[in-house]
Amino acid sequence: MYRLLAEVDRSPLSELLPFEVAGALLAALAQQQPTFRRVFGLIGGAVAKAVSTTFIILVVAAFFARHVLDNKNTIAKTHSPEIVQARMLARFEAGSVIPRFEKYHVSRPDAVAMLQKVLRPAPLETYTVVVGEVGCGKTSAVHDAIRANSTGIVYHIVKSEVLVSMPGLLAGSLAFEFNQFTFTAGYFKDRGIEMHQIASAEEPFKSWAILELGLRDVAAQFKAKHGHVATLVIDAVDQIAQQGPALLHVIQNFAKAAADEQLLNVVLVTCDGSNLPELKASSAMTRARIVEVSDITDEQAVDFLLHRGVNEDSAKRAVAEIAGGRFVLLNRVTKQLGRGQQVNQIFEEFRVDTADSLQRLIDDLALYNATSDVHKTLCDLTHGALHIDIVHCALGKDLTKKLLATNINILAYHPNDTYTLHSRHVQRSVSTLLNCTRPLGRPLFLAS
Numbered sequence: 154m155y156r157l158l159a160e161v162d163r164s165p166l167s168e169l170l171p172f173e174v175a176g177a178l179l180a181a182l183a184q185q186q187p188t189f190r191r192v193f194g195l196i197g198g199a200v201a202k203a204v205s206t207t208f209i210i211l212v213v214a215a216f217f218a219r220h221v222l223d224n225k226n227t228i229a230k231t232h233s234p235e236i237v238q239a240r241m242l243a244r245f246e247a248g249s250v251i252p253r254f255e256k257y258h259v260s261r262p263d264a265v266a267m268l269q270k271v272l273r274p275a276p277l278e279t280y281t282v283v284v285g286e287v288g289c290g291k292t293s294a295v296h297d298a299i300r301a302n303s304t305g306i307v308y309h310i311v312k313s314e315v316l317v318s319m320p321g322l323l324a325g326s327l328a329f330e331f332n333q334f335t336f337t338a339g340y341f342k343d344r345g346i347e348m349h350q351i352a353s354a355e356e357p358f359k360s361w362a363i364l365e366l367g368l369r370d371v372a373a374q375f376k377a378k379h380g381h382v383a384t385l386v387i388d389a390v391d392q393i394a395q396q397g398p399a400l401l402h403v404i405q406n407f408a409k410a411a412a413d414e415q416l417l418n419v420v421l422v423t424c425d426g427s428n429l430p431e432l433k434a435s436s437a438m439t440r441a442r443i444v445e446v447s448d449i450t451d452e453q454a455v456d457f458l459l460h461r462g463v464n465e466d467s468a469k470r471a472v473a474e475i476a477g478g479r480f481v482l483l484n485r486v487t488k489q490l491g492r493g494q495q496v497n498q499i500f501e502e503f504r505v506d507t508a509d510s511l512q513r514l515i516d517d518l519a520l521y522n523a524t525s526d527v528h529k530t531l532c533d534l535t536h537g538a539l540h541i542d543i544v545h546c547a548l549g550k551d552l553t554k555k556l557l558a559t560n561i562n563i564l565a566y567h568p569n570d571t572y573t574l575h576s577r578h579v580q581r582s583v584s585t586l587l588n589c590t591r592p593l594g595r596p597l598f599l600a601s
């Protein structure tokens with residue numbers, strides 16, 4: 154110890170730093186004293202361990218904090234309302250990509266020209282409901298009208314999804330993303346809405362409300378940038394109505410408001426039948442213009458069948474007796490003829506279906522005593538359109554509604570407020586079943 158102190162003493166203290174002195178002192182002590190060395194070794198080890206553990210924890214925490222912060226910044230940059238809206242705006246500007254047609258395609262210049270006006274209205278006064286019988290070619294005609302120039306048009310088709318998924322899938326078509334930034338009190342307040350109004354809503358209305366706010370913003374941006382409104386087409390809205398009309402009415406209200414505010418051109422496409430009354434039940438229908446996509450002409454239909462490999466005689470008969478210009482029927486007939494069936498046999502299948510439908514109605518509505526009014530009106534319909542008032546008066550609203558339903562498909566509604574029988578084969582079936590060519594003598598409905 155004395156030697157040690159002497160050694161330290163020999164060094165010029167002025168040249169040593171205090172910790173060097175202390176270090177040298179401890180080292181010297183440790184060399185000299187095993188107990189001291191052990192005790193200080195233990196303490197030193199513990200201190201070193203604690204320091205190194207703390208150091209590691211701090212480094213890891215710093216790393217994670219940095220990472221989380223970076224992530225947050227990236228999320229804020231890529232998911233902020235501005236970025237979300239910029240993507241939707243870009244989607245409108247680019248327009249939806251419409252698939253190319255695959256097989257022989259009938260050109261329908263009139264229907265396409267009419268739809269192109271609907272897609273680019275000047276000025277925007279109403280929203281539009283495009284109606285047409287099931288399978289008459291609405292979707293294809295709308296595609297044809299968009300395909301040539303889709304700029305400014307987003308097209309979305311509703312499939313058979315469950316109702317709650319509808320706004321999410323529409324958001325996908327619009328390149329809109331629901332995220333934490335589109336669901337904050339500040340975001341809603343900026344748009345004049347209290348958060349609880351949205352938070353308390355059930356799905357799918359909650360998601361629709363958030364999507365609608367985004368749509369409104371982007372529609373306004375589009376109009377300001379391009380000087381005209383963008384267009385949103387929602388096809389097959391009958392799929393929504395089938396699951397309950399409430400969401401359809403919310404969408405109609407938006408479409409009406411968007412037209413009133415000259416904000417966005419909304420086009421809804423639907424097969425009519427049972428769905429039109431749902432659409433009409435909304436007061437928003439007052440701001441709707443209804444346009445119709447109808448069947449192609451008989452000549453076009455025959456040509457279509459010839460291009461699909463049907464011989465001329467069968468093609469002419471199939472069009473005249475079964476399908477008229479209805480694509481969905483022409484496709485079915487093509488398949489059945491291809492399987493070797495004759496036109497007569499195919500018609501017989503359709504006739505049996507129609508007879509079953511009518512019979513079910515008769516059973517349901519106890520119509521055995523169908524009045525001559527009902528009989529006469531149905532027979533009149535085999536010759537052409539009748540005004541809806543005449544039909545309602547003769548058949549009653551209940552029977553009319555049932556005849557319109559898509560599972561029965563006997564009546565078809567047209568936007569000029571007329572009804573026809575649903576298709577060529579229904580005309581022939583009803584005529585045969587009700588013996589319409591015979592003079593009316595007694596209340597006759599179906600020969601049972």
Ligand SMILES: Nc1ncnc2c1ncn2[C@@H]1O[C@H](COP(=O)(O)OP(=O)(O)OP(=O)(O)O)[C@@H](O)[C@H]1O
Pocket residue numbers: 257258259260261285286287288289290291292293294389424480481484
């Ligand atoms: N112009 C056309 N040329 C050739 N085939 C067509 C044409 N339009 C429609 N089709 C065919 O007819 C069928 C029905 O067409 P589409 O789906 O467009 O009818 P829709 O009226 O939209 O039917 P839905 O009522 O079921 O929605 C499809 O197979 C389609 O390929």
Ligand SMILES: [Mg+2]
Pocket residue numbers: 291292293388389
């Ligand atoms: Mg369709």
